[in-house]
Amino acid sequence: MGNIKYRIGFLLFLAGTLCTQAQDYWSRIEKKEPTLGIAEVYQKYSTPAFQLKLVKASQTVAGLRSNKNLNFDFTPSDRLEIRDKDGLYHLGDINLKIKEGNAGWKSYSTAAKRGTVTPLETSQKILAAADLANTLPADIPVTIKRYYETSGNDLVLRFVITNKTAANIEIGALGIPMIFNNILEGKSLNETHAQNVFFDPYIGMDAGYLEVKRLSGEGPALVVMPEENMAFEAYRPLNDDPTPRSIVFEGFHEWMVYSKAYAENEWKGVEQWNKPTSLILKANESKSFAIKLALSEGIEDIQNILVKEELPVATSIPGYVLPQDIKSQLFLNYKSEVSSFEIEPKGALQIKEDGKTVKGLKKYIVSGVKWGGARLTINYKNGIKQTINYKVIKSEPEVIKDFGHFLTTAQWFDQPDPIFKRNPSVISYDYETKKQLTQDSRAWVAGLSDEGGAGGWLAAIMKQLIQPDKEEIKKLEQFVDKTLWGNIQYSEGKNKYGVKKSVFYYEPDSLPKGTYSKDIDYSTWAAWKHKDANDPGRSYNYPHVAAAYWTLYRLARYNTGLVTSKSWDWYLKQAYYTSIAMTEQAPYYAQFGQMEGSIFLYILEDLKTENLTDMSSKLESNMKERANHWRALEYPFGSEMPWDSTGQEEVYMWSDYFGYEEKADVTLNAILAYMPTMPHWAYNGNARRYWDFLYGGKLSRVERQIHHYGSSLNAIPVLKQYRKKSDDLYLLKVGYGGLLGGISNITQDGFGPAAFHSYPTELRIDYISGDYGSGFYGYAVNTATYITKEDDLGWLAFGGNITTKGDVVEVKITTASKSKVFIAPKQLWLTLDAGTFEKVTYNTKTDEVEITLNAANEFTPNAYLRINKDITLPYTKVRGAYEIPLQKKSIQIKLQQK
The missing domain is CATH 2.60.220 (Chondroitinase Ac; Chain A, domain 3)
Structure with a gap:
C-alpha cells in the first residue's frame, strides 16, 4: 500500500500542479464554444504520398496520413473535437509580430479568434487555398493567403503575405506552428507507441528541418523542410496554447523564420542559436513562405531524403561536442560550392579544407579553440545559408578532472549534521548562489538519495572508475563507511540492505526550532515525513548504491593502494546484496527497467569472473524473471511514468544478454525514435526528457531538456548494438552524440548541472546539480574509442x-x-x-x-x-x-x- 501511495504522490509532484489540473484544463477547453468548424464538412485530398484532411471552415489540417499506413495519423486528430476552440493551434496556422512605423510590435495569429476562411481558386497542383482575413484581426496590415500544394510526392504548405498599406512594415516574428500528435494523455504504452509521435528540430537556417517519428520507431517518418523563404531560425514553445502541458504532453513549438521581435523583448539578453532577423516588407509587396512535407521509409533514411530534396547535409565526426584536443571531420553534401564561413564568437573554431571524398563530398577539419557555444555559418555560392551549432569543451581528461575536483571540494559536505547524518558526503549544489543545497522543499534533493539527491556522490564515485584520484577516493571511502552504509542504506530485520528514499525529512514539531529555513515552502507532499523518507520501496534508488560499491570493487581489485578501507570482495558482495535487495525490498518498481540498471549486468559479469557461483546464479535468476516479464510485453519499458525514456537502457541490456532479440530490437527502435542525430550539439544524441526540471531543477517547468541523463544512459544500448552491427554508422553517430552530450554541460570550473534549458528565454544550464550523476554513470561505463x-x-x-x-x-x-x-x-x-x-x-x-x-x-x-x-x-x-x-x-x- 505504501508503494502505491508513493507512486501516486510521485506522479502528482513530477507534473507539479500541471498533472493535478490536467483534467480540469481539458474540461475547461471542452466547455468553450467550438470555433474551428469541425461540425461542417471535411475536405479530403489524396496525393502520391499522403492522405490529407482539412476542416472546411478553417482549412486547417484535420488529418495527415501516409498512404503506406492509413491507420496512423501524424496530427492529433483524435482530439479534434476537444481542440476545436479559439487559441488552440493546428497545422496550417501562422503567427506574426508586425511593426508599423514607430509603433511597437503587434501580435497576430490565425488561431486566436477563429473565423471561416474564404476559399480561393485551386488547380492541378493547388489542392486547397484560402484568404485568411476572416480569422485574423481587422487591423492587420497584411493579407495572408494559404495554399496546400503538391510537389512531386511531397506536400507543400505555403503562405503568401502582402503588405496592403502604403508604407513599409517590418515583420519581426513569423512562425508556423508544428502541430503533430505528441499528446500522450490518457493512453497506455501500447497506444502511445502505435498512435503518437515525437519531433526534433535541426535549427539550421536554410538547411534546417524537423523530423517527426512514431514512438515505436517504425516507419514511415515525416520530414518537414524549407521550400521557399523558410529558413529555420528559431524554435519557439507555444505555451499560449491551452492544451495542458504535463508529463504526458511536453507542448507544441513553432518553426520561426524571423525572431527579432522576440529577441528584443521576451528573449532579451539571451544568445540564440541563430542571429535573430526580421523582414522589411515594402508597400504592396508580396512574399511567399513555404515548407515541404516528405516521407522517409524510416528514421535512418531521413538523411537520404534530405539529399534527395537537395538540402545541404552536414556530418561531423565524432559529433558537435568538440573537445579542444580533437580534430573533427566535417563533411558537406550539397550541390553548391561554399563561398565563405563565419564563426561566432570570433576565433571559437578553426576550420580548414581537407579535400573531397570519393563521391565528391566537401571535407574539412574543424577544431574547437574557445570554450563554449560556437556557431559555424556556411554560406554557399547559390545564396543558401546553413548553420551548425557546436559546443567546445576542454579535452575529456581535463573536463573529468575538473569535475572530480569540484565534486570533492565545492560539493563536499563535512560540517556537523547530527539530525540527518549526511556528513561526510558529496551533496547537491546551487551554482547560481555558489552554495551547497542542504535544504529543499523536495526531500530527496537535499537527502542524498533518489536521483536528485544521490546525483552528486554517484557522479563523484563514477568519476574514479575512469580517472582515479587517491585523495578523492580517500574522501569517498569515508562517505561509504560513515554515510552510505548505515544511513542511506541499512540492514534492519526484513529490510535487509534497503535503501532509503531520503535521509532528509520534514518534521518541525519533533526537531529543534530553527532546523528548517523559513524561506522554503515545506507545504507540499514532497517534504516527506521521517517515515516516508525511510521507505525502502523505490527501486530506482538501488542502482546508485550498487554502482558505488561496484566501482570501489573494480578500483580495489585491479589497482594497488587506491582503496584501503575495505577489501575488494566486501565491495563486490555489497553490490550483490544491494542488487538482490532491490528485487526483494522494492518489487513493485523492480518490474520496470531502471536508470543505470545496466550496473546489475556488470555486477553479474564480475561475480562470474570471481567464481562466486551461488551469488551469480541467484542474481541471474532474479534478473531473468524480470526479463521474462518484459519479454511478454509488447513495449517492455514502462516506468512509474505513463511514458519514459529511462527503462530502455536496462531492458535492452538484459534482453540482449538472455537472447531475447525481438525485445532488444523493439527497445532499440524506440530509443532511436526519441534520440536523433543532427548537426546541432544540443539535439544530436539528445534522448527526450522534458519533466525532470520539476523535481531536480531550480527553474521548475515542463520543457525539453538538453542532455539530461537520458542522453548518456540511452547511449549504452545504442553503442552496444553498434558493436554488434558495426556497418551501421547511424548507430555510432547517435550513440556517440549521447555519450559526449552527457558531459557537454559541465562548466569550465567543473560543475555538473542537471541539464540545459532549451527554451529561447534561457538557453543555459540549470543551476542545480540535481540528477546529473545518473547521466555521468552512463558516460563513465560507456566511454570508448571507435x-x-x-x-x-x-x-x-x-x-x-x-x-x-x-x-x-x-x-x-x-x-x-x-x-x-x-x-x-x-x-x-x-x-x-x-x-x-x-x-x-x-x-x-x-x-x-x-x-x-x-x-x-x-x-x-x-x-x-x-x-x-x-x-x-x-x-x-x-x-x-x-x-x-x-x-x-x-x-x-x-x-x-x-
Missing part, C-alpha cells in the same frame, strides 16, 4: 585523432578513461580493467593490430587487457584478462589473431 571505415567518408575515429599512412591507420586515444577501443572492420573490442591505451595502430594489409599502453604509475603496476577475439599473448591470464606488467615508459604489444 575506429571505423565508411565507404565514402573513409577512416573515422570517435574518441581519438586518426592519421593514415599507406596501409597503416593510427589513432591516438583522447577519451578520459583511455580504457576501451573498438576496431569495427575487425569486430575487435579491447578493454582494460586497469592501465590505459596511448594509441592503437591497424595495418590493413597485414591485418595486424598494435596497441601502445601508457607507463605504470604508483597505483597501477599492471594492465589487465580483455580481448573479445581468439588472440594469444605471452602474458598470464588472470580472471580472464591478460595481466601485463607495465614499465616506466609506454610499451607496444602486437595482437595477431589466430
